[in-house]
Amino acid sequence: MKIVVIGGTGLIGAKAVALLRKKGHEAVAASPSTGVNAITGAGLYDALRGAHVVIDVTNPPTYEGDAVMCFFRDATRNLIETEREAGVQHHVALSIVGVDRMEGNAYFAAKCVQERLIAASPVPYSIVRATQFMEFLGTIADLSTADGAVRLSPHQFQPIAADDVAAIIVEIALGLPLDGTVDIAGPERGAMHAFIGTYLRATRDARRVIADDKATYFGGSMAENSLVPTGRMRQGRMTLGDWLDRMRLTDTTTA
Template identity: 50%
Template sequence: MKIVVIGGTGLIGSQVVALVRDKGHEAVPAAPSRGVNALTGEGLAQAVEGADVVVDVSNSPSFETEPALDFFTRSAQHLFAAEKEAGVRHHVALSIVGVDQVPDYGYYRAKVAQEEAVRGSGVPYSLVRATQFFEFIAPVMDMSTVGKEVRLPSLRLRPIASADVAAAVAEAAQGEPTNGIRNIAGPEVYGLDRLAELTLEAKPDGRTVVTDETAGLFAGMPDVLTGDDTVHVAATRYEDWLKRN
């Protein structure tokens, strides 16, 4: 199969490309640095020509509502126009566990709009919803650091290794369209503040963690980001991952 990966040079996309190539498929990493821009439509028609599957793991450069909404909706319009013209038979998109239960968070509303575009495209699809990546914890800590304090709420997360996310996306890409959602998460639930503590225990840098329910990107977020009993649980533990990274 020819599998085109939109966002194929990024954290998840580069791993998806490697995984499907290892299985003998032709994998095409598509990104602005490769002359393919889903937001503008540049290079899309050429990239998806002859493709069996298109995987979209691209991401908005902004978490703000309007830029994120514009990115995901315009990208979807260009992608599906190109996919229909090329006869693509399967579209795989990466989204977020609980994304449709957080109406007050603009970035999540933008991802919901992306999902709606996927469902309404007419192209057979599979949606993979993942919890927050392990790799996301350190940047969230940095954004929430004031002096020597990392101020974060105790919101429960069930984070997952990006490698496990990429494996699930690659598996979906090599399978048949489900026209549905698969939820994936890590094996353990932590408070976000506890994740920061574990990070600093493994890699101390002089900062301490202060639990502050009003601080940071996840302040006021409802407790919906861990998934339910139907979530597929990946194997990698955060504490084990910290030791290797």
């Protein structure tokens, strides 16, 4: 089966491509670096021609509000139109748990527009909403730091490892289209500040973590369950401890 991964050279995309090839499928890693640009449409039809499934895990080069909105709106419109022309049978898109439950977060607003465009498309689709990646914990801490302290929400958090995200997306891509949405999350749930505090201690980062009920998430106001599934979900297998152990092993191996 030919499967095109839009964003196939990024964190999730590269893992998905490797898994698909291991399973014997023709996996195409499509990104600007491989000559495929979903924004301009360059190389898109040639990449999608003959594909059964498209997996979209793209991310914009900037997180500025208007630019993010333009990126997801324009790229998704191009993908949908090209998929229709190429006869693609299943569109799988990666989104975010709680994307429709947080005001003030420009990235989430843009993802909501992307989801609506996909749902209105004639191509059967699956939208996979993931919680925050464990690989993103350091970035969250950095962007929440002021005066040497990390101010984070005490509300619920359930991060998932990128390996688990890729594995679940591949499983869904190889199955029947859902024409709907599925939430995926890691196996552990707790306070955001506690999870990221554990990460910082494990990485020997001395910054002080402060639980702040008024802390926002990239400009978005948080409630208790803003970033976690509130209904049925599929869970990854890797705990934060497992992931940290793997990171330490990787660091030791590559040192």
